[in-house]
Amino acid sequence: MTYDLFIGDRLFSSWSMRGWLMLEKFGLPYRTHLIGLYSGTMAADMEPLAPARLVPALRLPDGTVVGESLAMAETLAERHPEARLWPSEPAARATARWLCAEMVAGFTALRGQCPMQLKYRWEGFSPSPDTLADLQRIETLWAHARKISGAASGPLFGTYSLADVFYTPIAARIIGYGLPVSEANRAYCMDLLSDVSVRQWRAMGMTVAYEPFPYAQDLPAQSWPIGGEAKALAVSTGPSINAICPYSGKPVTDFLELDGQIWGFCNPFCRDKSVVDPEAWPKFAAMIHSVNDS
16 A cells, blocks of 8 residues: 655755655655656646646545645545554644644745755845744744643654644744744754654755756855765765665665765665765665674
């Protein structure tokens, strides 16, 4: 029973990130399909999913298509109660649904002025009064969630839930644009963005080059704060220490250098996502440690 998830470009599609995290973080089986948001093929790519017209979209194993992130979330929670996508305690669950619904319907100033991007931290960005009001509202909702759950830090409701999924792209905006929030909420944002699944999403997005870069700002930029300083380098030839790809188990054809050692992968994508953020990939890290510690 495998779901088909249709997504946009990972570096920029905040709603696609939400759809992916719903499946990835709760261990639900899926295949991803990339829709061409910036290649001009979006309309044609979406035709088989009609009347869905935006990403993400989810196709169920029986062929049913579900559009809109909140509908996807409720469908998956209904189909997989054992995964506990929503908090288990009734008041927390109701509050989490409230936070997600307000995320879907609101914060238009923040979303409009600060499009999500996962490559840079902009310095000197000036949020509008309406964006500041959105941030204040978000902090109010997060404080309310913690009052209901009793969780002083970490996930809003004590254990990771759909509420954290829906606010991860907000965290990316707060960190990427240096927006003013409390230190506690900045720490929460960094917790969300440090999650290994989020790091993997970003690393996969960084394998695509964009010219010009969408949503560029005429501001000084720093590298992304988690996994932003790549220590690995793609190289053209081996031999590599390993003979098979750590992800697929297939023979290696593409190579990277890390700390003076050459490692191999079965295709350029496997290599390039590892170049971007080597520490985001447990299978790659385990291979390195098994060799270096032997």
